[in-house]
Every structure is written in structure tokens, then in C-alpha cells.
Amino acid sequence: MKFEKPSVSIPDQIALLEARGMAVPDYAHATHCLQHISYYRLRAYWLPFEDAPQASGTHGFQAGTSFDQVLELYIFDRRLRLLVMDAIERIEVSLRGSWAHHLAMKYGPHGYLDPGLYHRPDRYAQAFAKLIEDLARSKDTFILHYRSKYDDPEHPPIWMTAEVISLGQLSMWYNNLKNRPDRQAIAKVYGLDESVLVSLAHHLTYIRNICAHHGRLWNKQVTVKMIVPTSPASLKLAMNGNTQGRVYNTIAVLGYLMDIVAPDNQWREQIAGLMDSCPLADKVAMGFPANWKNLAAWN
Incomplete structure (x- = not known):
């Protein structure tokens, strides 16, 4: 046509x-x-x-x-994206640090580059090639300093690499770790099983990309879903198992993780205030359970 x-x-x-x-x-x-x-x-x-x-x-x-109603819903979605991006940024920084610290302490500053640590050689090769591209493009002072001062090993230690790679790339490096105890040790920081954290890192990469490109989020049908956590109990009770593919469960997990990475934050209160500010935003379309305000996570 x-x-x-x-x-x-x-x-x-x-x-x-x-x-x-x-x-x-x-x-x-x-x-x-x-x-x-x-x-x-x-x-x-x-x-x-x-x-x-x-x-x-x-x-x-x-x-x-009216046009004003449409604009109100648009502004609501924009404010939601900003809050979600704020949480994902903090969680991404934390996950980078946890990944880098565990592997550095167990395998040394450059041990993360050992292909033997990874389950899929093809995925390791893909991730390593992308890392080389990112390092070559980087103008960060610490990367330039490493290049000018050291030539052995050729590439920077993991704590520098962690500052250069994206959340999507970090998700690939973490997911491909061969030994479950390594994945589990990193996930333990967040009180989650490693399978949940692997799934969540991939999911948050997708959500972050929606927000970074200013896409619609509030009633989005999420295609990259995460495993719904069944523990710890505080998180399980906050989840809505009946609405996979809606943004509420993402928000609930972000609220849980924010309490870990940024204690005394006001993020959940900001989300609740935003929801109250826009009755036009259909909470059912977002996956909010009918009794969400009575759940312990929101009180």
C-alpha cells in the first residue's frame, strides 16, 4: 500500500x-x-x-x-518517566559497583576479562567487542590516564570498565557469568535470587530506553517482562501477579530497590503523590491493584 x-x-x-x-x-x-x-x-x-x-x-x-485533559495526561507521563529514570540511575550505579567489587575481589582487577568465567563464548566475544568500542570512544579522564600510563594489561581494571559500560552491557556481562555462586553473590546485596536479578537487569534496560527516548510509559504494554519476585516477603506482597506486562510491578520493584541503594529516600511518596495528582491516569491500565494504597510497601 x-x-x-x-x-x-x-x-x-x-x-x-x-x-x-x-x-x-x-x-x-x-x-x-x-x-x-x-x-x-x-x-x-x-x-x-x-x-x-x-x-x-x-x-x-x-x-x-478537552485538549487540556490530553496535556494533563502527557505531563503526568513525563513526570512518571523522570521518577522512574531517577530510580533506575541509582540502581544502575549500585549494580555496576556490586558487579565490579565482587569480581575484582575474587578474580583480581582484570580477571573479568578471562573468557573462562563465562558460559557462552559467543556472548562474551560480543560483549568484549562492544567494550573495546566503548573504551576507544571514551574521553573520560580515568580512561585516558590509564592508556597514557599503562600498557600491560592493555585494558583497564573492572572498576574503571564499570563506569564506561551501559546498563544493557552490564546486564549481558552479569547474565553470562558461568558460575551461579558469582551471580548469587552479586544478587545477595539486593536480597534477590540471581535469576530474578538477571531478568530484572534486562527488564530495566528496556524501561530505561523507553524513558531515555521520551516514550510513553504510563499504560505501556511491556514486552520485555521480568520474573516476578517471590521473595523477600515485603517485595512479594507489593507485587501484582495478575498484571504481567504493565508498569506497576516495575514501580514496585524500583521502590524496593531504592530502599536498599538510597535509604531514607522519598521515592515511593513521590510516586504516590504523582498518582493522586492525576485522576485521568487509569491505574488499572498501569497494573495497580485496587488496594495498592493499603499495601505495606506504600505505607
């Missing part, structure tokens, strides 16, 4: 929304938002307000829908 949709000016975009039944109380503000956010990005936030399609395929809006 040939794509034949025409380009549409911002005034015509507003006219189209009004024709479909959306109220636009402040024309100038709507023009500003469509200019600086874009019609296509905002489209994801007015989908919940649409009626069933007409025979022509056109979607009208439910009675009472």
Missing part, C-alpha cells in the same frame, strides 16, 4: 481535533503545544478519550474531552 497521507498544518490539526469532538479552550496554548510537542506524540495520550471508530474509520472523541 502506498502512503498517501498529506502533511497537515498546525491550524488544520486543531480544526481536525475540534471536528472530531475535542474542545480546545485555549487556541494559542494548543498551537504552542503542537509546535513544541507535536501532534503525533500527543496522539498517544488522546487515544483513551476516543470512541469506537465510525464506519469511515474516523475516531470521534468522548463527550467532554
Whole structure:
């Protein structure tokens, strides 16, 4: 099929929304938002307000829908992404440190480069090749200092490497460790089984990428799922086992991990405050259980 949709000016975009039944109380503000956010990005936030399609395929809006409601939902999602990114950043830094410290203490500063530590040689080769690329690109002072001062071993010790690799790469290095006791020792810091932490690191990489690229998060159908933890009890009770693939379980795990990596944080309170601030955000679509505010994790 040939794509034949025409380009549409911002005034015509507003006219189209009004024709479909959306109220636009402040024309100038709507023009500003469509200019600086874009019609296509905002489209994801007015989908919940649409009626069933007409025979022509056109979607009208439910009675009472306004542009301000769409913008409110967009702002809610933006604030949610910022909170999620804040938590993932702290957890990523902690996981880097735990990975580097365990392997450094057990195998030495450069032992992590021994192919014998890894289960899949092909994945090790892939991760090592990516590491070489990242190191070659790095302008970090500590990497430049190592190159200028040392030539044996050629590559930096693990505590420097840990500062260069991404969360996705860290997930691959950790997942590919051959010996379960190594994976388990790193996971023990977080009170989790290693299989859960392997799954979680992969999942958080996916969530982080959504946030970093400013994607819709609030009612996202998550395709890279994590193993739902069954321990410790405090985390198990906070989870919603009936809604795999929604963001609530991610939020619950982040809240648990934030208590470990950043004690006395106010992150859960900020999440609860955000949820209260936007009744338009359908909590069911996010996977929140009906009684979530009564769970111990949120009190």
C-alpha cells in the first residue's frame, strides 16, 4: 500500500481535533503545544478519550474531552518517566559497583576479562567487542590516564570498565557469568535470587530506553517482562501477579530497590503523590491493584 497521507498544518490539526469532538479552550496554548510537542506524540495520550471508530474509520472523541485533559495526561507521563529514570540511575550505579567489587575481589582487577568465567563464548566475544568500542570512544579522564600510563594489561581494571559500560552491557556481562555462586553473590546485596536479578537487569534496560527516548510509559504494554519476585516477603506482597506486562510491578520493584541503594529516600511518596495528582491516569491500565494504597510497601 502506498502512503498517501498529506502533511497537515498546525491550524488544520486543531480544526481536525475540534471536528472530531475535542474542545480546545485555549487556541494559542494548543498551537504552542503542537509546535513544541507535536501532534503525533500527543496522539498517544488522546487515544483513551476516543470512541469506537465510525464506519469511515474516523475516531470521534468522548463527550467532554478537552485538549487540556490530553496535556494533563502527557505531563503526568513525563513526570512518571523522570521518577522512574531517577530510580533506575541509582540502581544502575549500585549494580555496576556490586558487579565490579565482587569480581575484582575474587578474580583480581582484570580477571573479568578471562573468557573462562563465562558460559557462552559467543556472548562474551560480543560483549568484549562492544567494550573495546566503548573504551576507544571514551574521553573520560580515568580512561585516558590509564592508556597514557599503562600498557600491560592493555585494558583497564573492572572498576574503571564499570563506569564506561551501559546498563544493557552490564546486564549481558552479569547474565553470562558461568558460575551461579558469582551471580548469587552479586544478587545477595539486593536480597534477590540471581535469576530474578538477571531478568530484572534486562527488564530495566528496556524501561530505561523507553524513558531515555521520551516514550510513553504510563499504560505501556511491556514486552520485555521480568520474573516476578517471590521473595523477600515485603517485595512479594507489593507485587501484582495478575498484571504481567504493565508498569506497576516495575514501580514496585524500583521502590524496593531504592530502599536498599538510597535509604531514607522519598521515592515511593513521590510516586504516590504523582498518582493522586492525576485522576485521568487509569491505574488499572498501569497494573495497580485496587488496594495498592493499603499495601505495606506504600505505607
